[in-house]
Amino acid sequence: MKRLLTRQNMIIAAVLLAVYLIVQTLLSVGIISAFYETNLVLGGIGVIMAVSLNLITGFAGQFTLGHAGFMAIGAYFSAVMTVKWGMPFVLALLGGSCLAAVMGFLIGLPTLRLKGDYLAIATLGMGEVIRVVLLNTKYVGGAAGLFGIPRLTNWTWIFVSAVVTVLCIRNLLWSSYGRACISVREDEVAAEIMGVDITRYKVLAFVVGAFFAGLGGGLYAHYYYFLQPGGFGFMKSIEYLVMVVLGGMGSMTGSVMAALALTVINIFLQSYAAIRMILYALLLIVIMIFRPEGLMGSKEFSSAMFSRFERRGDRGSAGGQ
Amino acid sequence: MEQFYVFLQQMVNGLSLGSIYALIALGYTMVYGIIKLINFAHGDIYMVGAFVGYFAVNYLHLGFLGALGVAMAVCVVLGILIERIAYKPLRNATRIAALITAIGVSFLLEYTTVFALGAQSRAFPEVLSNVRIGLFGNKVFVTNKELLIYGVTLVLMILLQFIVKKTKTGKAMRAVAFDREAAMLMGVNIDNTISATFALGSALAGAAGVLVGIYYSAISPLMGVNPGLKAFVAAVLGGIGSIPGAALGGVVMGVIETMVIAYGQSTYRDAVAFAILIIILIIKPSGIFGSNAREKV
Amino acid sequence: MALLEVNNVSKVFGGLSAVTNLKMKLGAGELVGLIGPNGAGKTTVFNLLTGVYQTTAGDIVFDGKNIAGKKPSAINQMGIARTFQNIRLFSDLSVLDNVRIAYHSHVAYKLPSAIFRFGSFYAEEEKMKARAIELLKIFHLDGKKDEIAKNLPYGEQRRLEIARALATEPKFLLLDEPAAGMNPQETAELMNLIRWIRDHFELTILLIEHDMSLVMGCCERIYVLEYGRVIAHGDPETVKHNPKVIEAYLGEEVTYA
Numbered sequence: 001m002k003r004l005l006t007r008q009n010m011i012i013a014a015v016l017l018a019v020y021l022i023v024q025t026l027l028s029v030g031i032i033s034a035f036y037e038t039n040l041v042l043g044g045i046g047v048i049m050a051v052s053l054n055l056i057t058g059f060a061g062q063f064t065l066g067h068a069g070f071m072a073i074g075a076y077f078s079a080v081m082t083v084k085w086g087m088p089f090v091l092a093l094l095g096g097s098c099l100a101a102v103m104g105f106l107i108g109l110p111t112l113r114l115k116g117d118y119l120a121i122a123t124l125g126m127g128e129v130i131r132v133v134l135l136n137t138k139y140v141g142g143a144a145g146l147f148g149i150p151r152l153t154n155w156t157w158i159f160v161s162a163v164v165t166v167l168c169i170r171n172l173l174w175s176s177y178g179r180a181c182i183s184v185r186e187d188e189v190a191a192e193i194m195g196v197d198i199t200r201y202k203v204l205a206f207v208v209g210a211f212f213a214g215l216g217g218g219l220y221a222h223y224y225y226f227l228q229p230g231g232f233g234f235m236k237s238i239e240y241l242v243m244v245v246l247g248g249m250g251s252m253t254g255s256v257m258a259a260l261a262l263t264v265i266n267i268f269l270q271s272y273a274a275i276r277m278i279l280y281a282l283l284l285i286v287i288m289i290f291r292p293e294g295l296m297g298s299k300e301f302s303s304a305m306f307s308r309f310e311r312r313g314d315r316g317s318a319g320g321q
Numbered sequence: 322m323e324q325f326y327v328f329l330q331q332m333v334n335g336l337s338l339g340s341i342y343a344l345i346a347l348g349y350t351m352v353y354g355i356i357k358l359i360n361f362a363h364g365d366i367y368m369v370g371a372f373v374g375y376f377a378v379n380y381l382h383l384g385f386l387g388a389l390g391v392a393m394a395v396c397v398v399l400g401i402l403i404e405r406i407a408y409k410p411l412r413n414a415t416r417i418a419a420l421i422t423a424i425g426v427s428f429l430l431e432y433t434t435v436f437a438l439g440a441q442s443r444a445f446p447e448v449l450s451n452v453r454i455g456l457f458g459n460k461v462f463v464t465n466k467e468l469l470i471y472g473v474t475l476v477l478m479i480l481l482q483f484i485v486k487k488t489k490t491g492k493a494m495r496a497v498a499f500d501r502e503a504a505m506l507m508g509v510n511i512d513n514t515i516s517a518t519f520a521l522g523s524a525l526a527g528a529a530g531v532l533v534g535i536y537y538s539a540i541s542p543l544m545g546v547n548p549g550l551k552a553f554v555a556a557v558l559g560g561i562g563s564i565p566g567a568a569l570g571g572v573v574m575g576v577i578e579t580m581v582i583a584y585g586q587s588t589y590r591d592a593v594a595f596a597i598l599i600i601i602l603i604i605k606p607s608g609i610f611g612s613n614a615r616e617k618v
Numbered sequence: 619m620a621l622l623e624v625n626n627v628s629k630v631f632g633g634l635s636a637v638t639n640l641k642m643k644l645g646a647g648e649l650v651g652l653i654g655p656n657g658a659g660k661t662t663v664f665n666l667l668t669g670v671y672q673t674t675a676g677d678i679v680f681d682g683k684n685i686a687g688k689k690p691s692a693i694n695q696m697g698i699a700r701t702f703q704n705i706r707l708f709s710d711l712s713v714l715d716n717v718r719i720a721y722h723s724h725v726a727y728k729l730p731s732a733i734f735r736f737g738s739f740y741a742e743e744e745k746m747k748a749r750a751i752e753l754l755k756i757f758h759l760d761g762k763k764d765e766i767a768k769n770l771p772y773g774e775q776r777r778l779e780i781a782r783a784l785a786t787e788p789k790f791l792l793l794d795e796p797a798a799g800m801n802p803q804e805t806a807e808l809m810n811l812i813r814w815i816r817d818h819f820e821l822t823i824l825l826i827e828h829d830m831s832l833v834m835g836c837c838e839r840i841y842v843l844e845y846g847r848v849i850a851h852g853d854p855e856t857v858k859h860n861p862k863v864i865e866a867y868l869g870e871e872v873t874y875a
Contacts, residue, residue, distance in 0.1 A: 004735070063417050110603050116416050117359045121553065122602050125595030128550075132592035143588075168733050175732030175739070176718065176725040176746065183719045186708035193668055193702075195694035195723035195786050204729075234546070238424060245421055274440070277432035284425030289410045292418045298710070 020159050027155055037155065039267050041223050044158035045216045046259035048165045050243035051252055052212035055169050057241070058249030058298075059178070060205035061185025062112060063120045065237050066127030067213055070100040072232035073130065074214025075221035076140050079149045082222065089152040093161075093218040100214025101207045103130075108206035112199065127237055134229040145228035146221075153223040161219055165212045170252060172208060181205045185250075235277075242280050245287055248294030258295065326460040331583045332576065337467045337536060339575020340474035344529035345552035346559070346567040346574075347481060348522025354498040354562035355518045357416060361423040362403055364549015365430035366523050370396045370530025371445070371540040372434065378446045385448045385535070389473070392527040400523025401516050409512070427549075434542035442541035445534035470532050477525060478568055485564060490517050498562065547591060551578070554598040621646045621790060621822050622667075627676035629662055629846075636662045637846040640676070644790075649816050649823045651833040651854075654843035655866055660826045661703055663843070664792050667824075668700050669693040681789065695723050699788035701779040703795050703826070709768035713759055713778055716767050717750040720785035750785065756815075757781045773804050777811075784819060791815075793825040797832050805829055809836045834858065842866065 023040065026032045032040070053067045078096030081087040087095070111122045140146045172178050180201045183191040192198050221227050243262055247254030269276040287294060345367050352360045370392040377388040407426050411419045452465040485491035493514040496504040505511050533548070534540050555574040559566025574594060581593045624642040628635065637659045644650055652660050665671040667678060669690035678685050685693050699720075708716050725746065731737040754760040757777040762770065767778060776796060783791060796812065797805045809832055816823050827833045833840060834854045842850040842863050850860040857863055 063420070111599065114602055117357075117420050118602055120417075120420060121359065121557070122599050124550070125554075125598045128595050129592045129599075132589060136586065136588050171733050171735055172729075175743070176722050176727075177729050177732050179715055179719045180722045182711065182715075183708050183722075186711060187706050189670065189690075190702070190706040190708065191719070192690040193670070193694060193700060194720045194782065195691050196719065197689065197691040238428070241421070241424075274432045274436040277428055278436060281425045281428035281432060285407055285422050285429065288414070288418045288422040288425070289407070292411075292414055 016163060020156075023155055023159075036267075038223075039263055040155060041153060041158050041219070042266070043260050043263035044162045045220055046240070046243060046263050047162045047256050048212055048216040048219070049240040050247065050255040050259040051166055051169055052209040052216070053240050054244045054247070054249065054252060054255045055173070055181075055212075056205050056209040058244055058251070058255075059173055059185065060181040060202060062202055062205065063116060064123040064206075064209075065120050065234065065241070066107075066123035066125075066130075067209070067240050068232040068234070068236035069123075069127030069130035070104060070210040070213035071217035071220065071236065072127075072134060072229065073103050073210075074100040074217030075227055075232070076134060076146065076217075077214075078218035079146055079221040079227055080140060082152070083146070083149055089157075089222065092222075093215060096218035096221075097211045097214035100217065101211035104207040104210025105203060108203045108210075109199075112202040112206060124234060124237070127232075127234065131229045131233055134232075140227075143229065145226050147226045149221055149225050149227065151223060151225060153219045158219060161215055165215065166252060166256065169208065169212070173252070177201070177204065182250075239280070242283055245294055246283060248296035248298060250298030251294065251296035251300055253300045254294055254296030323460075326457060327583075329457070329461045331579050333461060333463050333467060335576035335579030336572065337470045337575070338579055339572035340470050341529045341533050341536075341571075342548065342552045342555050342575045343568045343571025344474055344477065344525045344532070345548060346555040346571040347478070347564060348526050349553050350556040350559070350561055350564060350567035351494070351518050351522045353556065355494060355515055356408070356412065356419075358408065358419045358423060359553060360408075360522075361420070361549070362426040362430055363522065363526055364545035364547075364552065365427050366396050366400055366403075366545070367526040367530045367533075367548065368434065368540070368542060368545035369399055369430060370527030371534045371544065372438070372530075372542075373527065374531035374534050375443060375445055375540055378448055385469075385531075388448065389528055389531050392531045393524040394527075396523040396527030396530075397520045400519040400526075404516060404519040409515075431542055431545070438542065440542060442539045442544070445538050445540050447538070448535060466536050470536060473528060473532060477528060481521065481525070481564065484521065490514065494518050551591075551594045554594050557598060558601055620644060621648075621681060622824075623679040624667075625677050625679070627666060627678060628674045629659075629666055629671060630674045635846055637666065640846075640848060642841060642848070644822055644824060646789075646822055647816070647820065649813065649836065649838050650825075651837035651840040652824055652826045652843060653828075653830075653833055653840060658843040659846040660843055661794060662846070664700060664794055664826065667693075667792060668698055691723075694786055694788070697787075697789035698792065699783035699786045699790070700792035701776075701783050701794055701796060703798070705772075705775050705779055707767040707775060707779060707782070709766075711767060712764050713754065713767055713770070714747070714750055714763040716778060716782050717753055717785045718746055720782045721746050721750060721787075724787060753781050753785055756818075757811075772799055776800070780815070784815065788821065790822045790824070793823065793827075795826055795828060797827060797829045802831075805832055808832070812836060 023032065027037060049067065049071065053064070056062050056064050074096035077099045078092040081092035081095050082089060107126050111119060111126065114122055134140060135143050173181070180191070180196045181204065183194070183196050184198045184201050188198050243258040244255055246262070247256070247258030265279070266276060269279065345363065348363050348366070349360060352358060352363070373392040373395045374388040377383045377391040381387070381391070383391065403426055407422050408419060411422055449466060449469070453462045454465070455462055485494060493504065493509045494517060496507065496509055497511060497514045501511060533544070551574055552571060555570035556567045557570070558573060559568070559570030577593065577597070578590050581587070581590050620643045622642065622644040624640050627637060627640040629637040640663065652663065654660055662671065666673055669685065669688055669692070673686055680696060680698060683696065685696065708719060726742045727737055727739050731739045751760050751763060754763055757780065759774060759778055759781065762774070767775065770778060776799070780793065780796065793812070797808050800808060812823065812825070813836060815821060825833070825837070837854065840851060840854055840857045841848055842857055842860070844866045849862045849866060850857050
């Protein structure tokens, strides 16, 4: 317990609570309009998706283009659980996430033997296969889509889910298991020789990433009333990839900031879909040519505030004394 | 017997689609062979080719061959520009960085076209009248457009084979693909050779774009996405880096897809391509004609 | 009983024999050298022993268990660790993380306790860190624990690689040209260090080396490899005077310490 109550942790918790309460108050008195609430929700989902994708691509080094596929699984399954089976929202979110994780395992085990661009293409294909299968499943409405999903996602759910996602993935990464994942990115041969079962840790990153993508999907489904397979195609995966690339592959805070920044930019480009995509495209090209490590590289924001990421042992206790 | 004719008819259709995939796949395989990059934008060059053909016919009032020539020329320039501006700075970067750039270029081409011309599809002008040729006592039909596709594809492939095998540039391309550093030390101009590869691949994609416009009569800014991906699958199927492999892979993909539409469910046509891809990648990633390489420790 | 027994192992790469009928036997606590001209197959032997390559024929028995067909990570967990001829550190990670990753197989907490930070997580993390630093001290790297591995000078990178290998807590350590690129003084220090490591950690060590002074001065037994075959083995004196060895090295300058 003492370790959790360091000064830094308290400050972060206080800031998060303040952000939550301020936004919640503004929402309840109606200062934040429905339009901006939608963007808050999208931003939160963006954070969840980008951080979970970063775990797979940025930290474990497995380049995937099928992240929206896991989102689709989470979205559809959680919607089925609430709409068709009448389950509570919490269970539906968990169910969707778990199914996405299971799919992550089943798909990851064979495909993660592939490297680099082959893996990218295989995951792209996997995402498309998931989309087409949904398109052909009558039970979930096929091409017409799944309708009548209750709107259960609100600011509280979004906020809590995003915080839990970031926290869990951060905790995973800054543990021996996370270091094992990162070693796979650094040098597969050396990692394997050092006793790291690389397949296991690739799959671990994939499964955890898929789990949270499923969570993002569940939240998405219960905000928009209806789902269509077309909404979870390649484009969607790219949208989250842009966030990860912009923020820096291997930087969680980078992903969080990029997800929020792009959501804000999207507000202004709401009615110019083509320009938005052109901007995304240019972002990808320009970042790769001029700053391939992204805005943050593999660093985390504010080294003093987040120093506990790495040196929580020394400084964390020093702060507590 | 009826069934057999139906099958033959599907073969005829599948071969046309397959020829188009093959033309696109050749560009993928050549570029991958030389700079180890999945050129995601390749499918969009094919789209640009189709639009250039469209404008060439509608506004320059060119015939089929004229439109084909203009489309190929524009695509050559576009391909070289893309390589010089977007890919060349990344030649020593990680392959993932290059891949992300390629995805960016692909989106840039798609949505610039959407922005400029609108997202809706357009009718490709009729440059050829429809002629149906009946075979087996009018049980199976081949159209003149299908024959044109076969013919143009065949001619272009023979031309490509000639360039790659017999010309100096072709030899340089093979040398660079085999070992870039050694080729450089032997005095091969790497930049020009890579440009030439992009030029050739893009020309083929441009031709495929015009052919598809004539065959399906409809073109749109996002038309390159799926054929591009499927052509890539075709290239992997044939063994990426192998020119005959890409040609064969393209034809096989076209035939399989047509058969799925005819005998299975047309909604699964896109999934089948990817299912094939995943299976090949897992079972024999080197493809039908590819060779295995392993990392040195 | 021998710790390692290599019985008639062969490795063929597409028709080319890299290693032929290799027989080796190492007892616990031995410090053995593996030498031979360039391309003799020394690194291939290391790759076979660590599971990077699969043997074409023959078997390798380590600590009473056959390791053929096992993954490198499983072999490492059985107690074989190695360094690489071309340094393969986790170059963008800190010195400390390089060592901590190698400790991973011995981590005592489970994944859920990492994610939810309960149970022995903090205690184990601190223990792991303390052990890593202790190990770094031996190699005089503890002062640089937060530096990025690729920023270390070459000699320190080599030492870090050995430290990382030791962190997996092996019984058997394979060193692939540990002195490559070092000056004579560094090499001499390294010789002492290797012997000290062997005694301190109670290891068996097999090392590949080009620097003859290191091999002759440090190893108790030597295997000489040429064209994938053992052409001689025995103590340094015997090997040094073996005519086959002299012939194999003809044209190469052999310097004895």
